[in-house]
Amino acid sequence: xxxxxxxxxxxxxxxxxxxxxxxxxxxxxxxxxxxxxxxxxxxxxxxxxxxxxxxxxxxxxxxxxxxxxxxxxxxxxxxxxxxxxxxxxxxxxxxxxxxxxxxxxxxxxxxxxxxxxxxxxxxxxxxxxxxxxxxxxxxxxxxxxxxxxxxxxxxxxxxxxxxxxxxxxxxxxxxxxxxxxxxxxxxxxxxxxxxxxxxxxxxxxxxxxxxxxxxxxxxxxxxxxxxxxxxxxxxxxxxxxxxxxxxxxxxxxxxxxxxxxxxxxxxxxxxxxxxxxxxxxxxxxxxxxxxxxxxxxxxxxxxxxxxxxxxxxxxxxx
Amino acid sequence: xxxxxxxxxxxxxxxxxxxxxxxxxxxxxxxxxxxxxxxxxxxxxxxxxxxxxxxxxxxxxxxxxxxxxxxxxxxxxxxxxxxxxxxxxxxxxxxxxxx
Numbered sequence: 203x204x205x206x207x208x209x210x211x212x213x214x215x216x217x218x219x220x221x222x223x224x225x226x227x228x229x230x231x232x233x234x235x236x237x238x239x240x241x242x243x244x245x246x247x248x249x250x251x252x253x254x255x256x257x258x259x260x261x262x263x264x265x266x267x268x269x270x271x272x273x274x275x276x277x278x279x280x281x282x283x284x285x286x287x288x289x290x291x292x293x294x295x296x297x298x299x300x301x302x303x304x305x306x307x308x309x310x311x312x313x314x315x316x317x318x319x320x321x322x323x324x325x326x327x328x329x330x331x332x333x334x335x336x337x338x339x340x341x342x343x344x345x346x347x348x349x350x351x352x353x354x355x356x357x358x359x360x361x362x363x364x365x366x367x368x369x370x371x372x373x374x375x376x377x378x379x380x381x382x383x384x385x386x387x388x389x390x391x392x393x394x395x396x397x398x399x400x401x402x403x404x405x406x407x408x409x410x411x412x413x414x415x416x417x418x419x420x421x422x423x424x425x426x427x428x429x430x431x432x433x434x435x436x437x438x439x440x441x442x443x444x445x446x447x448x449x450x451x452x453x454x455x456x457x458x459x460x461x462x463x464x465x466x467x468x469x470x471x472x473x474x475x476x477x478x479x480x481x482x483x484x485x486x487x488x489x490x491x492x493x494x495x496x497x498x499x500x501x502x503x504x505x506x507x508x509x510x511x512x513x514x515x516x517x518x519x520x
Numbered sequence: 521x522x523x524x525x526x527x528x529x530x531x532x533x534x535x536x537x538x539x540x541x542x543x544x545x546x547x548x549x550x551x552x553x554x555x556x557x558x559x560x561x562x563x564x565x566x567x568x569x570x571x572x573x574x575x576x577x578x579x580x581x582x583x584x585x586x587x588x589x590x591x592x593x594x595x596x597x598x599x600x601x602x603x604x605x606x607x608x609x610x611x612x613x614x615x616x617x618x619x
Contacts, residue, residue, distance in 0.1 A: 231588055235588060238588075240609075392572050410575075410576060418614075422611075
């Protein structure tokens with residue numbers, strides 16, 4: 203077990219006072235809070251910061267921690283062993299994210315595992331009350347196609363369970379879930395009774411799965427509608443055309459009206475998610491090179507069309 | 521491993537159920553609604569129900585309140601800004617994929 207440098211975690215010097223500790227914690231808690239942060243390791247960093255603060259904010263716990271630090275409880279290889287018969291005088295109160303569950307082994311070796319039990323379970327006598335099991339919140343990342351079509355998917359999450367001593371343990375659980383079609387971040391999945399077990403015959407909690415959709419190279423989902431761009435040639439845009447376009451599910455024949463401009467948006471009804479539509483934005487592209495004959499035709503076109511796309515800009519300047 | 525089929529995804533949660541699940545008083549939820557953090561599906565307070573996504577938003581709001589000490593107007597602002605950031609990130613990701 204590694205010795206945790208709580209001062210280092212909060213970016214503090216050893217002689218930091220209470221106000222400095224609070225300030226450092228608040229700043230880092232905002233930075234790493236899993237509901238706010240986009241950092242990859244947000245949740246574990248937040249837990250670490252919370253754990254460090256839990257110890258350093260409390261003068262008694264801090265004194266115990268400092269003592270262990272000074273005692274050289276760090277082994278020669280940097281690993282930590284609490285001194286024999288070490289017993290903490292302080293108690294733990296949980297306040298952190300996720301009910302405070304899941305502080306490190308290092309923390310538990312100093313301040314005891316009993317501390318990590320959920321308040322409500324502390325009596326250990328479970329027959330006396332009934333309590334509904336906790337709801338569990340899990341995240342599931344899906345490809346856009348998977349979210350659209352649905353299908354079987356394995357979800358992994360930690361379930362808190364109460365052992366015979368009334369202490370909380372976390373068990374990893376895998377569940378195969380049949381994802382319904384058309385799920386999106388706006389339609390979380392609810393699985394009744396798949397959360398934490400109830401206490402004293404209470405109902406189990408539910409499992410809520412929030413869906414995240416990976417960016418797709420062609421389609422973007424906004425609400426129920428899908429968006430994509432479609433490249434067209436200048437002549438297709440000018441003359442109109444009938445083009446076969448891929449939707450997420452299949453293909454449609456899209457009629458490009460004549461005189462379409464770049465940025466024109468066409469709607470294909472019902473080809474989004476759950477009755478939403480597909481919007482196709484036209485983007486006019488030209489070939490990288492032109493043959494001599496094509497250039498001649500362009501010159502002819504330039505003479506024929508008295509079109510100045512900068513007319514408005516020029517008018518505004520003069 | 522058991523396979524689970526989602527059967528009741530659309531079932532909304534009553535205000536009582538939300539209070540029980542989040543272990544808060546009704547007044548706490550009423551405050552969140554008054555500050556526009558979430559919208560109930562039904563307008564009369566006695567029969568307020570919330571969609572599953574509104575419930576998850578309430579959970580998020582309560583975590584921010586507890587962990588960061590943010591008050592209700594602050595939570596409303598933070599969640600709105602987070603929504604906006606998320607939307608911009610999505611737009612950015614789709615633009616990057618396309619060009």
